[in-house]
Amino acid sequence: MTDSSRPGALRRGTAAALRGALCGALFATTPAAFALPMASEGSWMTMADFNSGGERDIAANHAVTGRDAFGVMATRWKEPVLHGGVHAQHHERESAGLTYTRLVHRWNLPHAQANLWFVGSAGRARGHGWAGERSFWSPAVMADYETTRLYLGAGLEPKRGSGLRHDTAWVRAGFSFYEVDYEQVQPWFIVESKRVRYAGTTRDEVTPLLRLIHRGLFVELGRNREGTQFNLMWAY
Amino acid sequence: MITTRPASIARRLAGALALAAAAALPAAAWAAEAAQSLKLQVNGMVCSFCAQGIEKRLKALPAAGPIFIDLRNKVVAVEPLPGQVLDAQKVASEVREAGYEVVATETVAQTVAQIRAETRAARQGR
Numbered sequence: 001m002t003d004s005s006r007p008g009a010l011r012r013g014t015a016a017a018l019r020g021a022l023c024g025a026l027f028a029t030t031p032a033a034f035a036l037p038m039a040s041e042g043s044w045m046t047m048a049d050f051n052s053g054g055e056r057d058i059a060a061n062h063a064v065t066g067r068d069a070f071g072v073m074a075t076r077w078k079e080p081v082l083h084g085g086v087h088a089q090h091h092e093r094e095s096a097g098l099t100y101t102r103l104v105h106r107w108n109l110p111h112a113q114a115n116l117w118f119v120g121s122a123g124r125a126r127g128h129g130w131a132g133e134r135s136f137w138s139p140a141v142m143a144d145y146e147t148t149r150l151y152l153g154a155g156l157e158p159k160r161g162s163g164l165r166h167d168t169a170w171v172r173a174g175f176s177f178y179e180v181d182y183e184q185v186q187p188w189f190i191v192e193s194k195r196v197r198y199a200g201t202t203r204d205e206v207t208p209l210l211r212l213i214h215r216g217l218f219v220e221l222g223r224n225r226e227g228t229q230f231n232l233m234w235a236y
Numbered sequence: 237m238i239t240t241r242p243a244s245i246a247r248r249l250a251g252a253l254a255l256a257a258a259a260a261l262p263a264a265a266w267a268a269e270a271a272q273s274l275k276l277q278v279n280g281m282v283c284s285f286c287a288q289g290i291e292k293r294l295k296a297l298p299a300a301g302p303i304f305i306d307l308r309n310k311v312v313a314v315e316p317l318p319g320q321v322l323d324a325q326k327v328a329s330e331v332r333e334a335g336y337e338v339v340a341t342e343t344v345a346q347t348v349a350q351i352r353a354e355t356r357a358a359r360q361g362r
C-alpha cells in the first residue's frame with residue numbers, strides 16, 4: 001500500500017467534498033436501491049443505505065424539475081479479494097461524487113405506475129492497493145413497476161474508472177400486506193437479489209426486507225449472509 | 237256581493253311573496269355556503285411518495301384548503317379556502333406537473349371532510 005492510498009492522505013479538496021457529501025453521517029445509499037430515486041419538483045431526497053457486511057452509502061439530491069435532480073453521494077464498500085479460489089480478504093474502497101437523476105419516462109396507468117430512470121454519477125475514488133485517487137463514472141439505469149400492493153424493480157449500475165470495476169445489477173420484487181390510506185404506515189415484504197461484479201470477483205446477495213412507508217419516509221430492514229441491511233429514504 | 241279592492245290584493249300578494257322569500261332564505265344561504273370541492277381521478281398515483289408530491293403542489297395554491305388523497309381509488313379532493321374559488325384547470329395542471337395523469341375532474345357539493353368520511357364509510361361497508 002502506498003501512502004497516498006491511506007485514508008489520511010486524501011487531498012484536501014476531495015476530503016472537503018466527502019465531508020459535504022456525507023453531511024455529518026458516516027455512510028450513504030445507492031439510489032438504485034429505491035423505488036423512486038428522486039422527489040417531486042423543488043423537494044429534497046436523502047437516502048442512506050447501510051449493509052454491515054458490504055456497502056454503505058449516503059446520497060442527497062434536489063429535484064430542480066419534475067424530471068431532473070442533482071445531488072451528491074458517497075459510498076464505502078468492501079471488495080472481496082480471491083486467494084486460492086476463496087474470498088480470503090477484502091479491500092476497503094471509498095468514493096464520492098456528484099449525481100444527476102433523470103426520469104426518462106413514466107407510464108401512468110389506471111392502477112399502476114411504471115418508470116424508467118437514468119442516474120449518472122462521477123467523482124473520485126480511493127482505496128487499499130491503489131496509488132492515490134482515481135476518477136470514476138457511472139451511468140445507471142433502472143426501471144420499476146408499482147401498484148398499491150405490488151412492487152417490481154430492476155437496475156444496472158456500472159461504476160468504472162482506471163483499475164476500478166464495481167458493477168451492480170439488482171432485481172426486487174415484493175408485495176404490501178394490505179392497502180392503506182395516505183396517512184397510514186404501509187408495510188411491505190420485499191426480496192432483493194443483487195450481483196456485484198468487481199475487477200477480480202463476483203458477489204451475490206439475496207436479502208429479504210421489511211419495508212415501511214409513511215408519507216415521505218421510507219425505511220427498510222433486512223438480513224442476508226453478509227449481515228444486516230438498513231435502508232432509509234426521506235423526501236421533503 | 238263581495239268586492240275585492242286592488243289595494244287589498246296588492247297587500248296579500250306582498251305578504252305571500254315575503255313569506256315565500258323568508259322560507260327560501262335559509263336554503264339560499266346554505267347553497268351559498270356549501271363547499272364546492274374538486275375531485276380528480278388520477279392515474280399513476282399508487283404510493284405515498286406520489287401523493288406527497290401532489291399534495292405539496294396543491295398546498296402551494298393560494299385558494300387551496302383541506303386536501304384528501306385516496307390512494308386506493310386514485311382520487312384527489314381539494315376544498316377551497318372560505319371565500320375562495322378553485323380553478324379546476326389549474327388544479328388539474330398542478331397534478332399533471334407533478335407527473336401524473338388526470339383522467340376526470342368534477343365539482344361536488346361536499347367538504348373534504350365529508351368526502352373523507354364517505355370514502356371510509358364505503359370502505360368499512362365492503
